[in-house]
């Protein structure tokens with residue numbers, strides 16, 4: 105007969121509930137079980153190296169309690185032990201921060217062997233154990249949590265910052281994939297204090313290693329601009345990249361495999377600031393023209409105008425006038441002028457570019 109096993113809620117769900125924040129993802133850890141027991145209950149295994157199972161109904165993640173031993177470089181070089189005698193404490197000990205190493209059993213009782221509740225109360229990010237340095241991604245995670253919880257007044261424990269600097273000095277950051285770096289960066293850009301992400305990386309001596317191309321000037325005016333509540337993550341990225349020369353920015357975007365919507369806006373913004381021009385994507389144009397309310401449903405062009413307005417302290421020419429002008433520039437109106445074929449296409453492009461230039465003229469130096 106199978107042994108009974110225990111299930112605990114862990115990680116972000118417990119932390120966020122204690123901070124009275126909404127909880128979206130639930131991660132569970134299971135002790136005293138072997139994979140077959142969970143499979144018999146309809147759980148589906150998803151991770152091979154780290155045994156993680158999906159709940160048959162709610163699809164939440166259940167991981168077998170585990171201990172790892174680092175054998176190689178980076179995040180992947182682990183030998184993993186997930187035998188059923190691994191205790192909850194042993195599992196929690198290998199987690200990144202004390203505030204992420206609090207578990208809750210099925211009765212709602214908190215199990216907190218590393219005093220995560222105290223650190224939550226004192227607003228401190230503190231590593232749990234020296235296993236922290238075995239995963240270089242944690243430098244980015246701490247920087248991202250620092251941005252997300254900045255308004256709560258969190259600080260990084262000096263001994264944890266020392267470990268982050270140790271990771272940076274080890275060269276292990278170079279083992280992180282572009283996808284993992286982007287994932288953390290994108291989450292940081294979703295917070296209003298995204299500049300904190302970069303200042304923490306700088307303090308950890310990781311900024312030059314992770315984003316050597318970025319020319320980032322951490323001053324109050326940048327922070328004030330980033331604090332605008334209505335900014336989208338892509339707009340924040342464009343603002344953070346404003347001092348990076350266009351050529352270098354293009355290289356950075358290629359290296360980190362930046363998604364198009366972030367890349368285009370940041371490159372267009374920088375091009376304007378350098379008084380260069382990148383031809384506007386015609387699809388973006390059409391979208392903008394056809395959207396009923398450009399503010400409610402921001403299109404790339406509108407996002408660009410907003411960013412340029414903030415960075416240059418100027419206002420664009422009357423938008424409504426631009427919309428009317430551009431709406432009037434369509435194939436039918438140009439055909440009336442006797443244009444057709446390639447000539448018509450070219451004229452259409454030119455007329456739209458002229459109208460765009462006129463609207464954006466206040467931003468051109």
Ligand SMILES: Nc1ccn([C@@H]2O[C@H](COP(=O)(O)OP(=O)(O)OP(=O)(O)O)[C@@H](O)[C@H]2O)c(=O)n1
Nearest residue numbers: 115116117129131198199200204205239241242
């Ligand atoms: N490199 C990592 C990644 C994750 N964890 C542990 O796994 C938990 C779940 O990870 P994840 O879902 O990535 O992050 P959350 O802490 O839940 O935070 P959020 O989902 O809000 O980003 C973390 O709380 C932490 O205990 C860790 O120790 N080291």
